[in-house]
Amino acid sequence: MASSKETPHPALTQLRKEGANKVKVAVTDIDGILRGKYLHIDKFEGAASGGFGFCDVVLGWDSQDVTYDNAQVTGWQHGFPDALASVDLGTARKVPWDNEVPFFLGEFVLADGSPHPVCPRQTLKRVLARAEKLGFEVMTGMEFEWFNFRETIHSWAAKNGSPPEPITPGMFGYSVLRMADNPGFFNALMDEMLAFKVPIEGLHTETGPGTYEVAIAFSSALEQADRAVLFKTGAREIGKRFGIMPSFMAKWSQKYPGCSGHIHQSLTDGKTNLFYDADSPRKMSPLFESYLAGQVACMMDFGPMIWPTINSYKRLVDGFWAPVKPTWGMDNRTASFRVLAGSPKATRLETRCPGADVNPYLAMAAVIAAGMHGVEKGLKLTAPPITGTNQGSEHIPRAPRTLIETTRAFERSEIARDWLGDAFVDHFAATRDWAWRQWQDGVTDWELKRYFEII
Secondary structure, X not given: OOOOOOOOOHHHHHHHHHOOOEEEEEEEOOOOOEEEEEEEHHHHHHHHHHOEEEEHHHHOEOOOOOEOOOOOOOOHHHOOOEEEEXXXXXXXXEEOOOOOEEEEEEEEEOXXXXXXXXXXXXXXXXXXXXXXXXXXXXXXXXXXXXXEEOOOHHHHHHHOOOOOOEOOOOOOOOOHHHHOOOHHHHHHHHHHHHHOOOOEEEEEEOOOOOEEEEEEOOEEHHHHHHHHHHHHHHHHHHHHXXXXXXXXXXXXXXXXXXXXXXXXXXXXXXXXXXXXXXXXXXXXXXXXXXXXXXXXXXHHHHHHHHOOOHHHHHHOOOOOOOOOOOOEEEOOOOOOEEEEOOOOOOOEEEEOOOEOOOOHHHHHHHHHHHHHHHHHHOOOOOOOOOEOOOEOXXXXXXXXXXXXXXXXXXXXXXXXXXXXXHHHHHHHHHHHHHHHHHHHHOOOHHHHHHHOOOO
């Protein structure tokens, strides 16, 4: 936080120059949902230097605004006071579809200005700071698959959970023809996201009715997580203009493939891609092999951070593209960890297990922590790559199929606690335990169809 005597940040100077009278600010909750507000410019200028109050219930409730009954960091026992939110002036951008209103991301800090232990953005920053101490900058790129529906918030509420209407029918991946069915929405995503400082490297239709896939341009990991969070909300806001409702739910229908959230990664010293080794038969450096070995060995320690919802596990079905075992392969899309090696610029790891329903800050924290654990411990890549469709993985246990299983493993993990801190692990595990208990109490349409008449 800057003192009043310091030279104003360029972002503040620009706001004054443009005569802005309001600013939009936002933070993410535990599930990666943006929670924000408009601030008058006078209030924002004060917030830029000293932070601003944001009710800490943002870290203490679920996606439906129901407060957790098992959280210790925040909860009714504390009275839900204001937490301090710090504005990151480096995230300055304007929202093209909201009259070019200035926009900034923030993060939670404690009263003394130190990072809040359960803030998702701060959690990623802690992992990146530890990597930086080892001499590495983490570069990442995020891909999302998602379904798009001809729905509004009102039409969807009126359907009461009955099937939504996709914007296009059938299974038609990489379709130039389907791009032409909703060209306004398709082009708005490309053009307006770029203006929003969320550059898109590629956008195409994916297999499934009304399904798109986006690749967000590669960047440093924190910037990439910011972009990913903003893309998910931005796509929904842009979609409203076209009567389209995007959904990043991991699996909305048993009939169709689920939605992934692949994360590409490499390590650099600021100049060179340290994953590339021209002398290696696989073009993989020893550093790359240790990073990959870390993910193969302990990705399951971070399970609920890459599969965070009850629905996440419906995506982990054999034969439906989503990998179900901690396997690796050379340019093999059936593996959890796909190695792309061959050139100094493009050599990287694609971690394919996360779904589109992730909180990008936490998913990136998880995959990077697992990889950097391998680097810190000097792990050797002893597991051979799989070939074909999971050939060579017969002896490898598959991933758990429920949120409570991964949550219990996460809670017990010394590696997760080492990298993320006890406060975060305990709080996040409590939030997943809460979700599991809500699920146990729920009665689904599957149960009604199966048992209502004949049992």
